[in-house]
Amino acid sequence: MVSIKNVAIVGASGSLGAPILKVILDSAKFNITVVSREGSKATFPSSVKVVKADYNSLDSLTSAFKGQDAVVSTVGTEGLLGQSVLIDAAIAAGVKRFLPSEFGSDLSNPNVAKLPVFGYKLATRKHLEEKIQAGADITYTYVINGGFLDWGLEVGFLLNTKEGKPTLYNGGDRQFSTTTLASVGQAVVGVLTHYEETKNRPVYIQSRTISQNHLLELAKKVAPEKKFEPVVASTDDMKKSSDEKLAKGEVTMPVMVGYIFVSIFDEAYGGRFVKLDNELLGVPEASDAEVEAILKKVLA
Ligand SMILES: NC(=O)c1ccc[n+]([C@@H]2O[C@H](COP(=O)([O-])OP(=O)(O)OC[C@H]3O[C@@H](n4cnc5c(N)ncnc54)[C@H](OP(=O)(O)O)[C@@H]3O)[C@@H](O)[C@H]2O)c1
Known part of the structure; x- marks a missing residue:
């Protein structure tokens, strides 16, 4: 049985990433590494290990993800499409679970999937699921929390x-x-501690x-x-x-x-x-x- 212990968070300085980082740290269940862009001015709690990476480089991201069991992506709009490289690097590094930056509407709803605003998130899902179909040894969870x-x-x-x-x-x-930011963080902790039950599917939560x-x-x-x-x-x-x-x-x-x-x-x-x-x-x-x-x- 896979047990998630080492977790990397990407985009942990953002509106969502910062509260998720806090909840995960407070849970004291994981060894956390924050991965942040080279050149980012973001700051993090002094107790957290921070690794800088070049998000355009597969090698740089692969080395940042080495030894991690899970990668949680909370990148904002500008980083959504670049998640394909994050996924490829996670696979190359042997990461077992990838949580892409979803955290909103239910993209499994066919009407939602047609809305242009969600194009990058859908492209990310497609990339991840195609890699798994082609045999990549990684799994995913999509956290769906509404507004x-x-x-x-x-x-x-x-x-x-x-x-x-x-x-x-x-x-x-x-x-x-609708869900509070702290409860989205709790859901991420829940996903990481329920590997089998949350494997390759969306999870739906609300406050x-x-x-x-x-x-x-x-x-x-x-x-x-x-x-x-x-x-x-x-x-x-x-x-x-x-x-x-x-x-x-x-x-x-x-x-x-x-x-x-x-x-x-x-x-x-x-x-x-x-x-x-x-x-x-x-x-x-x-x-x-x-x-x-x-x-x-x-x-x-
Ligand atoms: N459900 C809702 O009501 C709701 C509301 C807002 C957002 N969301 C969703 O929550 C997720 C996170 O959104 P957010 O507003 O928290 O994001 P954000 O604050 O705009 O950005 C999050 C982090 O992404 C990293 N980032 C910025 N530009 C990047 C780039 N070009 N490439 C890669 N990474 C970049 C930065 O981290 P570093 O500087 O450390 O690299 C930044 O702190 C998204 O999926 C968004 O759609 C949902």
Whole structure:
């Protein structure tokens, strides 16, 4: 039976990578190595071993991954396509489990898979699965967590509370799965400690399901003095607008984020997960009180 002990994290300085690194370190279950780009200005806790690598060089990455049982990739948008080299290096180094940078919508849903914003993540899946089919001795897990709950409220992604004019998609009643960054970290620990059960499949986790209207109710409760004037929008219009702009060559963040909103708030995109791996991976449920605590900080 494979036991994961040595774990490399790539992109561990990012919005997701930093909290995942903290949870994995706090678990005290693994020997952690952070792999960071040559030239990166990122800083890490002094107790962590950091290895610099050239992400364009198979040799450099292979040597960075030597001796590792698992590689967790949390690279951001700019690094997504480059994960093919990470995968090839992990295979060359004898790594047993690779977690690509997924951490969002369910790409196994055929409608989600058609959204242009997820092209690089799908290409990564294809590369990894083709290598395994061709006989590479590596396995994968895709962590699917929906929108980040705490981060999503902080940046106004799930509900834009800061400007007082939150956009409510399709009336705002749709329930969607959402997960705190710490719980995504817990899921990664759960995957790494359940090698067989999580082998070559997506795992689905959530802190809870919630609707935008419920989030708004909680926001009103914690900030009764604040005025909210919701703006109603439709995901059909959102998708149409992103499609039209993309067709004109506008490959911008708002266009791509439009597609992410569609994947979360539109009924047809499976944003409310049906079968969950929370129990297997030790991911806890978040109460209204926890959501209120996040909103309180955001609205302070
Ligand atoms: N579900 C959600 O709500 C949600 C929200 C945001 C993000 N996500 C997902 O979470 C994952 C991580 O996103 P993030 O926002 O945390 O990423 P990020 O902060 O933009 O970047 C993460 C790390 O990637 C590395 N990196 C930056 N540019 C790179 C490049 N060109 N090549 C390789 N690595 C590079 C950097 O690490 P070093 O400097 O150490 O090399 C950086 O700290 C992505 O898959 C993203 O789609 C999901």
